[in-house]
Amino acid sequence: MENEDQxxxxxxxxxRFLCLHGFRTSGEIMKKQIHKWPQNVLDKLDLVFVDAPFPCNGKSDVEGIFDPPYYEWFQFNKRCPFV
Structure with a gap:
């Protein structure tokens, strides 16, 4: 009987949702923003936050609002002008 119940x-x-942050921000910043959502919504989701692979090479639009570090998903290559 117990096996049948199981x-x-x-x-x-x-x-599960992979949460990818915007340009020159971070997974931690996105987490802070999303955790303002209603708790009953957050309780139903498994949110995974990651940082982009490259440290920020320029000014972030969120400086002064959120603390660093900031990350970028890509970096411009001076040898490849179309990227």
Whole structure:
């Protein structure tokens, strides 16, 4: 009987979302912004925050609002002007 009960149980997992921050910000900044959402919404989601691979090479628009570090998803290559 116990095995049948275990078979009938379904594991409900929260939907997982990869949260990618904007240009010259960070995963931590995005986390702070999203955690202003209603708690009943956040409780239903599995949010994963990551940082872009490159440290910021210029001024961030969020300086003075959020503390560094800031990251970029790509960097311009001076040898490749179309990027």
């Amino acid at each position: 078979k009938n149980k379904t594991v409900v997992r929260k939907p």
